[in-house]
Amino acid sequence: MHTTIHPLTAADVHAFSALLDIFNVVFEQVRADRPDTPHLQRLLADPGFLALTAIRDQCVIGGLTAYVLTSYTHRQSSLYLYDLGVAPEFHRQGVGRSLIRALLQLAVERGYREVFVQADADDPEAIVFYRATGAREDPVHQFSYQTTVAGTS
DSSP states (O other): OOOEEEEOOGGGHHHHHHHHHHHHHHTTOOOSOOOOHHHHHHHHHOTTEEEEEEEETTEEEEEEEEEEEOOSSSSSOEEEEEEEEEOGGGTTSSHHHHHHHHHHHHHHHHTOSOEEEOOOTTOHHHHHHHHHTTOOOOOOOOOOOOOOOTTOO
16 A cells, blocks of 8 residues: 655644544543644644654554754754654554655755654664664763643643
């Protein structure tokens, strides 16, 4: 079966919503508080945000999201691959690899300096996947601070 990769635009909220449903399954998230349609349209229209979907038989079967990070040390920006997910019934069919290839091609076309992604140490499948797609592994420690914005939790 043939899979095509499509970059999403602000007009593709329905496809983006389908991708978010896949992310919820793949990442085992239960999110009842999905942002509303105007928010998703603004996000998809933002040139600093990218979303690609994998389509088979006119259905979204996977996709990825990425953020453009403008550099102060280089003229070229970088891309941060934030999420990549494929519906479980389509695992091991080359869909994830196709998404990575499409993202790398887009990065070349737009002149981005690099694409990078993080994988949790306790997610061996992701680590194996990114290694298999040719990513260079860098030993780093990630630190995060939890913040609370008024009205959210």
